[in-house]
Amino acid sequence: MDEKVLKKRLQRMMGFAIGVGFALVMAGFVFVNMISSTLEGATQENMQAETDEYVKRLNKQIDSDYQLLDTAATLISDSNLETNDNFVTILDEANRDNNFLSMCYFSTSGQGFIVTLGHDPSWNVNLSDLNDEIQRVVQKSFQGENGLSNLFVGDYTQEKVFLYSVPVYKGNQIVGALAATDHVEIFGDILDGEGVMGGTGRIHLLNSQGDFLIRSSDPINDHDVDSIFDPTYGELQFHKEEYQEAMEKQESLYFSFVYDSIPYRMYLAPVGINNWYMCSVNSVQQSNAFVYQIVEILAIFFLIVVGLVAFILFYGYRMVGKHNHQLFQLAYHDQLTGYYNFIYFQQLAKKRVSLHPDGCLTCLNVRQFKFINEIFGREAADRFLKHMADQIASSLKKGEFFCRESADFFYLYLFDRDENVLQRRLQEILDKITNYEEVSDQNYRIMMSCGAVISDQRKMVYSFDQMMTHVMYALDKAKETHQNTIWFFDAKLHEQEVMNNYIEGNMYQALENQEFKVYLQPKMDLETGKLAGAEALVRWQRSDGSIIVPGDFIPLFENNGFCAKLDLYMFEKVCGWIRSWLDQKIEPVEISINQTKRIFFDGRYLQDLQDILKRYQVPASLITLEILEGTALEDVDRFNERIRQLKSLGFHISMDDFGSGYSSLNTLSKLDIDELKIDRGFLMTVSSQRNSKEKVIMETVIQLAKRLKLRTVAEGVETQEDEALIRGLQCDYGQGYLYSRPLPAEDFTTLYLESREGKA
Structure with missing residues (x-):
């Protein structure tokens, strides 16, 4: 390759380096995204685990209240309290002891009474005159099931309350229902904990429409909103209708929203009661602030390293471009003669043979060259080698090339294929080389050996490696004589010698x-x-x-x-x-x-x-x-x-x-x-x-x-x-x-x- 080719290679190398740098940058982004994705997954798992824990706490509280009512219902059943004249008084005392807002008893006929904290008991209350939620839950207990109402407004407190109801048995027969109301805020202590997500998240209780039943103190959004789907709560990254439909089906949900330019994650888990949902809200960045800081530091460091490498590559390219001629001389030229070295000769010859297989590879060697060094000295021997290279160069046709491989070995690639023509040309080269005045004037006769192999499409075509093998065989045959000898490779003779x-x-x-x-x-x-x-x-x-x-x-x-x-x-x-x-x-x-x-x-x-x-x-x-x-x-x-x-x-x-x-x-x-x-x-x-x-x-x-x-x-x-x-x-x-x-x-x-x- 010449200097232009070398420059093109350097440009390709620079392009490759830029590509590698770009790939590194992309790899960095992929790495950051992988970290983010991993953190996202960890956050989701953590939110799911903590939400499930709060669901368990809520259910535990509800189960505890049911247990109180079940105990009271058992006492009523076993002691025939419903026929006792003091039943209302006993029930009022039980209500105060358990801190319910009110307790009530209804027989299966729909008649009953209600005791309320701070108020006189209500007698002969007709179930059909009460709130629909109360009727639904009590009727459920008449069917032998525990019931829990949705929220409704209480008559005395004018606040949102809910109703528990359990059946009352007489033997194996249901004779009535015992119920109690309580503020929904009793779950506030369960949900309003500052340890949620390490103090960076909050837990809410929702209905299936996304409305807040219980909203814990929320550092994320201080607007007075009724639903998580309210636009003022955050900019949702999804279609509201799709998620509301999923909530109606009581499916767990995980989605994102943005508030005040900060991305948040929300996880919804069904409670299993009245289609309620436990909702946890958290920020990935806040919950993993330390890790994100490390990632940001690594990203900055990575960009600095890539920038530094890019600078070094560019500077190196400029330096190599500035000195490419010297590099080319060092890489592909013989330092003594200034002509091509064997490495570059091989590249040229292989390219030539692959494109045009016709040609002749020749190897010249000086007999007993070591004695020229010994007799005339190293400097004189070097001058002879330069003379030898000059004579070969002056004898070549346009496009032909040669090299000095080592010591006194020279390779020539000639375009002629006719053995007679080559014989004449090579003999002329040998004559020019051996007629070297500095040596011949001292009565020293220079002897040469020359091996040659012809690749000819009309006869026999060889690859470059085959030509190299055959030309050395021909040179060895030439050395068997004791005069200036040119020996052309003979395939049949070679085959016999191989055998x-x-x-x-x-x-x-x-x-x-x-x-x-x-x-x-x-x-x-x-x-x-x-x-x-x-x-x-x-x-x-x-x-x-x-x-x-x-x-x-x-x-x-x-x-x-x-x-x-x-x-x-x-x-x-x-x-x-x-x-x-x-x-x-x-x-x-x-x-x-x-x-x-x-x-x-x-x-x-x-x-x-x-x-x-x-x-x-x-x-x-x-x-x-x-x-x-x-x-x-x-x-x-x-x-x-x-x-x-x-x-x-x-x-x-x-x-x-x-x-x-x-x-x-x-x-x-x-x-x-x-x-x-x-x-x-x-x-x-x-x-x-x-x-x-x-x-x-x-x-x-x-x-x-x-x-x-x-x-x-x-x-x-x-x-x-x-x-x-x-x-x-x-x-x-x-x-x-x-x-x-x-x-x-x-x-x-x-x-x-x-x-x-x-x-x-």
């Missing part, structure tokens, strides 16, 4: 896991057309089921010496199969096993073979050891000595691939072998050229072998014509795809040996 690396890295584990499998290829008797034997071949079957063919791993094993371990492994596996055939009463055939030169002359070779034969109890006569002709020709005497040792154990010896190397007929006559295996190349040439000299040579070799009493085997028999040819040349055995491909030992056993025994 070689896998093989050498996993060969011991594969041997331990028995991933090397025995395959057997039949060897046919050309005279009888029957199975005469088989050659044991190896296949590497990996754990995932894939096969690695011998051509991929045998040459490596011959170079690194692992072939010796594999030869013994295969020998033991073949002995195991022969043992299994013998155990199953299957007549075995002679099996040929290849033996490499490395194991053939090993000091423990004979002992190892004898140990394996002894372990499996297998006769050596069933095994033919195949030796390559090159092994014999290096040292005939030593070779013959080893053959005699092997034959003394009972093994047959075959010379494999005869004719593939520098065969010597004179040497052949000196070898004490049993079988001569003619290389398949002979047969391929003779099959394509019937009158060729190779046919004469092949015929001569077969006849010579017969005279030397050697069996002859022709490899590579693929057609009927091939078989007819070698049969005509009087070859003994044929081996090739005409008869069968190499088969897993299990399949060979089933298809050839068991079928021959009639067990298939």
Whole structure:
């Protein structure tokens, strides 16, 4: 990215920071709202609990009054006081003792009398002449229920009173009702407490229309109002009709109103008597004043912090904006050369590859750069690196770019895809770099290595990461030479080296896991057309089921010496199969096993073979050891000595691939072998050229072998014509795809040996 992009990023960062700040502010508001909501909930719960408590107190007072009347009614019933001439006097005394305003008794006929404090008793009072509320409650007692009236105006006090009434029984029969009136203010002491809501709330008693029955001293509103729904009591935050309807249904209510710009909460709980309601009023702020102060302090502190952070961000943005050029230089330029560093090069290259995958990634490296430092000094070496960077920069086309990664490593991204063009351009760059007067004048020759990988949509497209991997591989290949070398990445060669690396890295584990499998290829008797034997071949079957063919791993094993371990492994596996055939009463055939030169002359070779034969109890006569002709020709005497040792154990010896190397007929006559295996190349040439000299040579070799009493085997028999040819040349055995491909030992056993025994 350039400076403009950096500036845009800084602007985006600033925008992000502002967004975060705004989010913090919003989070603060949410936090305050959560606190407020929590306090609101706590206030509601507290109001509900205290209101319920006052409802209990009110009901307790009413129950107490009922109990007094019930006691008096029981005395009347048990003592037949209603027939006593002194009943009025007794009732008047009871009234004064219990501080009722008045007490009265009515028989079920509707006749009775009333005693009132401070007044003479009223005789022969007709119930139907009294207040409707008195009649309703007394009639209720005639039905066997306790009754409590709504408020009504008393005859003497002209104040609001209410009436209790209980039934009077004679046995099980109701004979009358005993009633008492009292001021509604008797509940005032219950409701007018300064401890309501911690002293900040008040309790009122209402009817179902919201009218005050008892209004405690109210610090909230000093207006003389009759109802909580009076507009002068407060500005309600709801529709009055909805709440009045709910109160008619005796539902609990919780709502808000505003008075003198202060929000209040009101909770209404049904008392359970005459549709009365207990009403509690409180201010959330007043009841939680301390908590609200803390919340306000936190909010102010939060705003200060947000403001401070905003200031720091703005100031930081100004400072970064002022010095962004210096930051860009520090972040994306090499401090020594002044050109791009590797970080910025990667960004540019990845972007380029994602948009236009065609191009060439190149890596330049100075051979033995450490000696330039040592010989000419650090300052001279740094001047050379600057010279190197300048020469690269002057050789680039518009849009191409490069960087110094570290020390003497330089990466270039070029737009050309033609290897010849790139070869020429890169060579010119190398020539400019190596012609450095300060060093060359002192007879020091600068050598360079250059690796390159081409991404081309017409051939092969690579990602940037793949190009980085491949260019280092190409550079390593270039370093294998000792001159100015440019090496282009070769995918096929790389794949082979990857496979070689896998093989050498996993060969011991594969041997331990028995991933090397025995395959057997039949060897046919050309005279009888029957199975005469088989050659044991190896296949590497990996754990995932894939096969690695011998051509991929045998040459490596011959170079690194692992072939010796594999030869013994295969020998033991073949002995195991022969043992299994013998155990199953299957007549075995002679099996040929290849033996490499490395194991053939090993000091423990004979002992190892004898140990394996002894372990499996297998006769050596069933095994033919195949030796390559090159092994014999290096040292005939030593070779013959080893053959005699092997034959003394009972093994047959075959010379494999005869004719593939520098065969010597004179040497052949000196070898004490049993079988001569003619290389398949002979047969391929003779099959394509019937009158060729190779046919004469092949015929001569077969006849010579017969005279030397050697069996002859022709490899590579693929057609009927091939078989007819070698049969005509009087070859003994044929081996090739005409008869069968190499088969897993299990399949060979089933298809050839068991079928021959009639067990298939």
